[in-house]
Amino acid sequence: MxxxxxxxxxxxxxxxxxxxxxxxxxxxxxxxxxxxxxxxxxxxxxxxxxxxxxxxxxxxxxxxxxxxxxxxxxxxxxxxxxxxxxxxxxxxxxxxxxxxxxxxxxxxxxxxxxxxxxxxxxxxxxxxxxxxxxxxxxxxxxxxxxxxxxxxxxxxxxxxxxxxxxxxxxxxxxxxxxxxxxxxxxxxxxxxxxxxxxxxxxxxxxxxxxxxxxxxxxxxxxxxxxxRKNRKSVFVTAQLPQSAGALSEIAPILRGAVALPDAKIEGAWKRLVFDFRTSDAIRNFVDGADVQRYARVGVITPDHTIRTKNWPMIVPAPDGGKLADFKQAAKIAAGEFIDHYKAYFARNNDRAGGTKTMLDPAPRVILVPGLGLFGLGRSKKAAKVAADLAEAAVEGITDAEAIGRFSPIGEEDMFDMEYWSLEQAKLGGAKEPPLAGQIAVITGGAGAIGFATAKAFAAAGAEVALLDLDGDAAQDKAKAIDGAALGLPCDVTDDASVRAAFDMIAETFGGVDIVVSNAGGAWQGRIGEVNDETLRKSFELNFFSHQRVAQNAVRIMLAQGTGGCLLFNTSKQAINPGPNFGPYGLPKAATLFLARQYALDYGADGIRANAVNADRIRSGLLNEEMIASRAQARGLSEKDYMSGNLLQREVTADDVAQAFLHQALALKTTADVTTVDGGNIAAALR
CATH class of the missing domain: 3.40.225.10 (Class II aldolase/adducin N-terminal domain)
Structure with a gap:
């Protein structure tokens, strides 16, 4: 050094x-x-x-x-x-x-x-x-x-x-x-x-x-x-399957295995965000035949215990061709970890006089032979901290084993440190935001409604991924939210592009819990005079893209097994079509019923599906030129046109974002359509 x-x-x-x-x-x-x-x-x-x-x-x-x-x-x-x-x-x-x-x-x-x-x-x-x-x-x-x-x-x-x-x-x-x-x-x-x-x-x-x-x-x-002196080779590699499988498939399985039902709120889960690491040194460590011994002895320094717990969860090596078997094995490993932690707490709390309250028993580090390791936390930041400390542990334990035998502090000392009031104070006692531990995906993320929604979900504690056809714009918007937000290019009309984006989100955060399918485009024309090409383009973006996004979200949600939430931007056109807006309104109406079909078909899996019908929102669809044109056609000022509703108030992208957030938090609401238009009786559902 x-x-x-x-x-x-x-x-x-x-x-x-x-x-x-x-x-x-x-x-x-x-x-x-x-x-x-x-x-x-x-x-x-x-x-x-x-x-x-x-x-x-x-x-x-x-x-x-x-x-x-x-x-x-x-x-x-x-x-x-x-x-x-x-x-x-x-x-x-x-x-x-x-x-x-x-x-x-x-x-x-x-x-x-x-x-x-x-x-x-x-x-x-x-x-x-x-x-x-x-x-x-x-x-x-x-x-x-x-x-x-x-x-x-x-x-x-x-x-x-x-x-x-x-x-x-x-x-x-x-x-x-x-x-x-x-x-x-x-x-x-x-x-x-x-x-x-x-x-x-x-x-x-x-x-x-x-x-x-x-x-x-x-x-x-x-x-x-x-x-470096008299160093011996360490960690004989165990016999492993030829292929562990894709990270994007392994992560959601593990994320679901370690999620815990919230005892206070029916339908809620205590989810964790993941951060993946791999390298030659990490693989040498996690692939070792004796990993159960040296990885579970304890922490390399007491300071780490409050962020990583005292030992990692170790799962059997996954076989890419037998992921159903791996899912079952992961659940068993998670259950054994939690039972072991509860027993550790019980015997040491008895020694301490029974005065302690048990912390969340879920792991904060997972070792996956054949793949690498995951740091876990209630936020991406916390997951990165756990992963950094896990990497340091890999190096420290490897060094210790190379010149002797890793021998840290014992269980009683680890417990005293983990449950030391002064160390706990470092983690803070602030109340968690409502979407802590959840991962939200927003399509059309660089647009007005998409960006407002991403900000609202991030403020509520979710980790957010913004998808947009303009990848650079998505990344810029993500940076404007916080350092953990992810911005990705995604053409929602292309199967491969959507799957690749969702796979990247699973690799980055561990899975998906909420999707706001928001991307769209406004094609106009008198319906009897519109050519097939225009109508098909509109259906491709305003209906099939929502189906494509929802399919990929459900694929990951089912792997996790902890439910989820699908949210669709369907517009008031789905209920109250406007003149010459048939090419836009027809696929939006189909998307509204798509939301209800997902609610019907996946409710038993804990997956909710809701829609927001919004009207007259300043955005890429309703730009300043269109606002001026439509106001002039109605003989109104632009202000009067934008506030032409029962409340006489202009509705903003932030209002739509809050409606999506409300639906995400409503754990017992599905097949709902929320109208955000300031009041339009013709568009009212009931």
């Missing part, structure tokens, strides 16, 4: 923050924290922490010695000075004289000593930074170091590697106890350059930012060099 310190960049950082009155030491603390946080071999997703001791003026104007330490919730890779809240050092140092301090009291004391009371909570390892005398202190969960400390003889290995340059701290759960233990280890040998925390990670320190940072690089490099 090489140092990423660049002197010019460091000075630019100092100069930049000086304009805001930030002292050089704090600016350099930000600089090196980012260097550490941007290297995934050192830090992943909020792990690790850093600190600097300095003097600041408090709110009373008094010069005060403080510790600026990483705040909970901040990511080291993009930290700002505000992410290093300052706490009074003198008061915190006094805590070392205590024999015990509860986690809750520790947090209270730390908050009580914040210089700025609006700052985030200081790191749970603040006291460890406090009890060490150094100006700069760095802490990471280096994958290489974990490969060393996750061994039965970790102390001996560290003495061999570091030859007295690093202190060795036995495993203690983070908090006051670990801080005191680390302080005592340092006091026995104040010349050490850092501390190795058994089964946990590494601390280094120094008099300046560069020294602490480059000591981290040096010590991690020594671990890497040891891992």
């Amino acid at each position: 090489k140092s990423a310190w660049v002197e010019r960049d460091a000075q630019v950082t100092v100069a930049h923050y000086a304009k805001a009155g930030i002292a050089p030491d704090l600016a350099l603390r930000v600089y090196t924290t980012r260097l550490l946080g941007r290297d995934p071999k050192l830090v992943l997703h909020g792990g690790g922490n850093t600190s600097v001791k300095m003097r600041l003026r408090d709110l009373n104007g008094d010069d005060t010695e403080v510790l600026c330490v990483k705040g909970s919730g901040w990511d080291m890779g993009n930290i700002e000075p505000a992410g290093l809240p300052a706490v009074r050092l003198e008061n915190l140092r006094k805590l070392r004289m205590r024999d015990a301090l509860s986690d809750e009291d520790m947090v209270k004391v730390q908050r009580a000593n914040l210089i700025d009371p609006t700052s985030p909570n200081p790191s749970v390892e603040t006291l460890l930074h406090t009890f060490l005398p150094h100006t700069f202190i760095d802490h990471t969960h280096s994958t290489a170091v974990l490969g060393i400390v996750d061994q039965p003889n970790s102390r001996d290995l560290c003495e061999e590697i570091y030859n007295g340059r690093m202190g060795f701290v036995r495993y203690v759960m983070p908090g006051f106890g670990l801080a005191k233990e680390a302080g005592e280890v340092f006091d026995k040998n104040p010349k050490v350059e850092g501390l190795i925390l058994d089964k946990h990670g590494i601390f280094t320190f120094g008099d300046d930012a560069r020294q602490a940072y480059e000591r981290m690089i040096d010590m991690v490099t020594l671990a890497e060099e040891r891992l």
Whole structure:
């Protein structure tokens, strides 16, 4: 591992923050924290922490010695000075004289000593930074170091590697106890350059930012060099089927297997979003004949347990020609995982006094021999975090097995960490949005109604995929929603294009739960004078495309076995045809009945089908030119034309989006047609 310190960049950082009155030491603390946080071999997703001791003026104007330490919730890779809240050092140092301090009291004391009371909570390892005398202190969960400390003889290995340059701290759960233990280890040998925390990670320190940072690089490099020494081959490959099958077929099967019925809401499911990873290293790991042993021992560092659970779900290798058998095997594996987790919780909760409430028992990592691994989460972001940590585990466990035998913390310690109140606080207690864990597909996604619908569903917690004939526009709209949204080119009049798009969505997110079939085009003409070519083109886009989209959605929904929701944009023309709009209205009327047919045929599978009839929505179909033309033909102003309904209000794309969202949330509504037109008696269904 090489140092990423660049002197010019460091000075630019100092100069930049000086304009805001930030002292050089704090600016350099930000600089090196980012260097550490941007290297995934050192830090992943909020792990690790850093600190600097300095003097600041408090709110009373008094010069005060403080510790600026990483705040909970901040990511080291993009930290700002505000992410290093300052706490009074003198008061915190006094805590070392205590024999015990509860986690809750520790947090209270730390908050009580914040210089700025609006700052985030200081790191749970603040006291460890406090009890060490150094100006700069760095802490990471280096994958290489974990490969060393996750061994039965970790102390001996560290003495061999570091030859007295690093202190060795036995495993203690983070908090006051670990801080005191680390302080005592340092006091026995104040010349050490850092501390190795058994089964946990590494601390280094120094008099300046560069020294602490480059000591981290040096010590991690020594671990890497040891891992390359006397390394043995690992993971003999198991005998596997010749072909695992397509990822787009495997993912929905697994996603359905791990979904849990919502005990509070009939018809609802607790679904998970997937993130797939594969590589030579991952395949070497998951394809191993002994994978059940080394993959299920535990986590490479306790910090991972709240995001990945303590072991992955492992399924039998799929055979692409026998997916029905694999579906049954996946259900059995999921049931065994959940039963195992419940038993683990029960026996450890008894030990803890029965005070804990069990978390969601579904897995957060799935290993699939012959294919790769999936990270799982209630959002794509959470799934990516789980997948990143799973990849780090693959590397760490592989390293450990290559020089010895992977031996992390035991079950009781893992439970104490997983159900530690301070770790749980990292995940936040905010109420989940209503569509969390669900995947929504919107065709015509770059248009006015499609984009408004995609935004509404994303705001409700769904992961969204926008399909549009203009793939670049779909991608631009997806980027405008959030980093997880997917924009894809798709010609809904082409079978292969639609199937390819749905397969890509299944590969990206794991499956499909909601489809808004929205793409359409408005052909006009007096029906007795319209040629067959025009009518067939309109039917192809305004009817057959909806059937094509629905078929592909149902294909995936049935593989998942957790129901789903089909939503169709049918327009008021389906009920109330307008003059010279027959080529548009006729296929729309057929699509309305298509929705009802899906409701009839797939209701027993939990798949709902509903339609929205909207009128006079500014969009690609009803553009400014058409609005002007139709208003003039009726002798109305454009405003009066657009608000020509019972409520005398213009209806917008956002109104249509909210109607689709309502239908998606109405778990006991199917074969419904919702009218969104401001009131048009001629188009009313009842």
